[in-house]
Amino acid sequence: MNALDDLMERRLLTGLSLVPAGANVVMQLSLAPVGRAVLESRVESGSLTRHPVKRARTTLSYLALAMRGTEAERAWLGREVSRPHRGVRSGEASPVAYDAFDPSLQLWVAACLYRGGLDVLALYGESPDAPTLDALYERSARLATTLQVPPEAWPATRADFDAYWRARTADLSVDEATRRYLVDLVTLGFLPRPLARLVGPWHARATLALLDPPFRALLGLELGEPEEARVRRQLAGLARLYRMLPPALARVPFSWVLRDARARRARGRPLT
Numbered sequence: 221m222n223a224l225d226d227l228m229e230r231r232l233l234t235g236l237s238l239v240p241a242g243a244n245v246v247m248q249l250s251l252a253p254v255g256r257a258v259l260e261s262r263v264e265s266g267s268l269t270r271h272p273v274k275r276a277r278t279t280l281s282y283l284a285l286a287m288r289g290t291e292a293e294r295a296w297l298g299r300e301v302s303r304p305h306r307g308v309r310s311g312e313a314s315p316v317a318y319d320a321f322d323p324s325l326q327l328w329v330a331a332c333l334y335r336g337g338l339d340v341l342a343l344y345g346e347s348p349d350a351p352t353l354d355a356l357y358e359r360s361a362r363l364a365t366t367l368q369v370p371p372e373a374w375p376a377t378r379a380d381f382d383a384y385w386r387a388r389t390a391d392l393s394v395d396e397a398t399r400r401y402l403v404d405l406v407t408l409g410f411l412p413r414p415l416a417r418l419v420g421p422w423h424a425r426a427t428l429a430l431l432d433p434p435f436r437a438l439l440g441l442e443l444g445e446p447e448e449a450r451v452r453r454q455l456a457g458l459a460r461l462y463r464m465l466p467p468a469l470a471r472v473p474f475s476w477v478l479r480d481a482r483a484r485r486a487r488g489r490p491l492t
Contacts, residue, residue: 224355225288227341227348229467232356233284233474236462237340239455241276242423243430244336246402248329250438251391253310253318255398257325260314263304269401269410278492281481283333284474286362293485298366300491305367315395323369328388330364330374331381339430343459354378394438402439425451 221229245268249255261267268275278301285297308320318325337360341348348356354377361374375381394402404410406427408420428436428443429451436443443451462470484491 222355223348223352224359227346227352227356228287229471231344231346232337232340233288234340234462234470235472235474236343236459236470237283237336237474239343239426239458240336240339240430241279242406242427243339243435244332245405246427246431246439247332247335247435249398249402250394250435251325251328251388252316252393252395252398253322254325254328255394255401256310256314256316257308257318257320259398259401260310261308263307268405272410277477277480280474280477281491282366283363284478285481286366287359288478293482294362294366296485297481297491301367303490304492321368323364323367323373326367326369327364327373330360330369331385331388333363334360334381335385343455344463345456345459357381389432389434392434392438399439403441406439406441422451426455429455 249258258268282297282301285293289297302321305320308318310316310318320326334357337356357378361371364374365371375384407424408416410416411420424441425443425447428439428441429448431439468475481491483489
């Protein structure tokens with residue numbers, strides 16, 4: 221196993237990757253067309269707030285197969301994800317234009333997913349060497365090219381990506397409806413009330429701690445320095461726990477969704 225595959229098995233495709241998931245969704249939807257596309261989507265089966273378990277399964281399946289799957293599996297994955305995307309287009313009343321097949325929007329979502337992987341490495345306290353980071357960046361292009369993004373659209377180097385990221389984050393904006401949706405997501409307000417009350421406050425604090433200031437500002441939520449420091453200590457403790465877990469247990473739920481996706485493909489069942 222090479223250094224990149226080892227890094228994915230030990231760190232990136234483990235249960236700890238679920239912790240920054242809320243922050244990553246906020247990042248994705250902070251680009252106005254992506255936010256409105258999710259908010260206005262008529263594809264009810266893919267709604268995160270209505271079907272959180274199913275949406276989590278399909279998202280984790282996408283990450284696992286895009287990063288670890290064969291070319292044939294990724295071709296199948298692209299077809300499966302593209303099917304519901306066909307119905308995601310702006311209408312005449314939409315405040316911004318969007319199309320789920322727009323490569324520039326898909327590139328942004330893939331860029332956020334790549335940044336999410338870096339967030340997971342930071343949680344683990346991992347500092348891979350430059351060749352491994354370059355290999356991870358090259359592999360992460362699949363997060364974009366598995367759909368409609370042409371290979372040449374993925375920034376050529378990590379330095380080019382940083383320039384792309386700085387330019388794109390200057391365009392961030394959310395309208396009030398999208399902001400309310402994101403706040404509900406961050407606080408887990410869409411879950412049954414007892415569960416939301418139990419874990420929502422911590423999830424909100426952890427999400428804010430993991431967001432860069434531009435994204436945090438769009439939510440209109442604040443996190444004091446003492447509270448942020450406390451949450452970061454808790455996250456560090458969670459990472460230490462994951463380091464001690466047997467590898468097979470740490471890889472859950474990615475091992476489950478990867479097995480499920482491959483079974484669905486073999487049996488001709490849909491992924492989404």
